[in-house]
Amino acid sequence: MFAIPYLIGGIVAATEDGIINKIHVLSKGGGMSSYSKRQFVRIISVGIIAALMLSPSAWAWGRIGHRVAAEMAESRLSPRALAVIHELLGPGVSLSDISTWADEHRNPSSGAWHYVDVPITESRYDPKYCLSKGCVVSKIADFRRILIDRRADKFKKQEALKYLVHFIEDLHQPLHVADNNDRGGNQTQVRFFNRGSNLHRLWDSQLIENKSHNEQDWLRDINSLATSQNVSQWSKGTPEDWAAESLQIAKKAYCLPGTNTVMPSGTKLDDNYCRMALPIIQTQLAKAAIRVAATLNEIFR
Numbered sequence: 001m002f003a004i005p006y007l008i009g010g011i012v013a014a015t016e017d018g019i020i021n022k023i024h025v026l027s028k029g030g031g032m033s034s035y036s037k038r039q040f041v042r043i044i045s046v047g048i049i050a051a052l053m054l055s056p057s058a059w060a061w062g063r064i065g066h067r068v069a070a071e072m073a074e075s076r077l078s079p080r081a082l083a084v085i086h087e088l089l090g091p092g093v094s095l096s097d098i099s100t101w102a103d104e105h106r107n108p109s110s111g112a113w114h115y116v117d118v119p120i121t122e123s124r125y126d127p128k129y130c131l132s133k134g135c136v137v138s139k140i141a142d143f144r145r146i147l148i149d150r151r152a153d154k155f156k157k158q159e160a161l162k163y164l165v166h167f168i169e170d171l172h173q174p175l176h177v178a179d180n181n182d183r184g185g186n187q188t189q190v191r192f193f194n195r196g197s198n199l200h201r202l203w204d205s206q207l208i209e210n211k212s213h214n215e216q217d218w219l220r221d222i223n224s225l226a227t228s229q230n231v232s233q234w235s236k237g238t239p240e241d242w243a244a245e246s247l248q249i250a251k252k253a254y255c256l257p258g259t260n261t262v263m264p265s266g267t268k269l270d271d272n273y274c275r276m277a278l279p280i281i282q283t284q285l286a287k288a289a290i291r292v293a294a295t296l297n298e299i300f301r
């Protein structure tokens, strides 16, 4: 959601070195700078790359996390839900294919829908932390309502389905629910295997990618958690309950492994932290999958 300011920043910064004519750009000082087409394209590319690198939550749960949870969810749909969903999405489009759409189509009004900032000192999720423009918890309810509304048109339902799947998954990323006055971990800088990162990005994607980039490996691991006992337990509850659960888990994410000490910015994290975090991530992805399936089976029963 911060991509646009960074992009502008990237372009403005890039205008400060070389200058050739044909394309005119407003420079930092307010004057006009001129560029050749090729230079302009290069500047825009640099800006976009910078924006993607700096954008703190460009890929909530990352691509792998969203896709594998949605794939597992799809395998657990009832024949009726599967038929309605395929009718909505069109031939050959899977839940996994649409699971990252909401991150790819973020805009200023939908940016806040992907998370809710509940202070880690709280013991439960409270709706007072949901902003008036909506948050991940309220939007799940909104899009569920559209999907059960007989009068809603196909396009609206299609969009609601894409958001619903994505937001149930986002809700299971602990740092999409908890906050320590650091924008959900985005402002807690860490050294992950000696490379600069931040706590939010670590939980979105880096811990997942550090283990494996292979979606089938991840799918196998999270599917193995779907015992009948887990499924019956995890299918229960409301998005508010799931948010409260994520909040509790985030307290661990914020602490140095094996302690109750909140990590200061600049903390070095390595295998020790991965060993604590990976089982949590696997469980959260499996829960998300089971709850996406349970929600859709209930909507399209």
Ligand SMILES: [Zn+2]
Residues within 6 Å of the ligand: 059, 060, 102, 103, 114, 166, 170
């Ligand atoms: Zn998201």
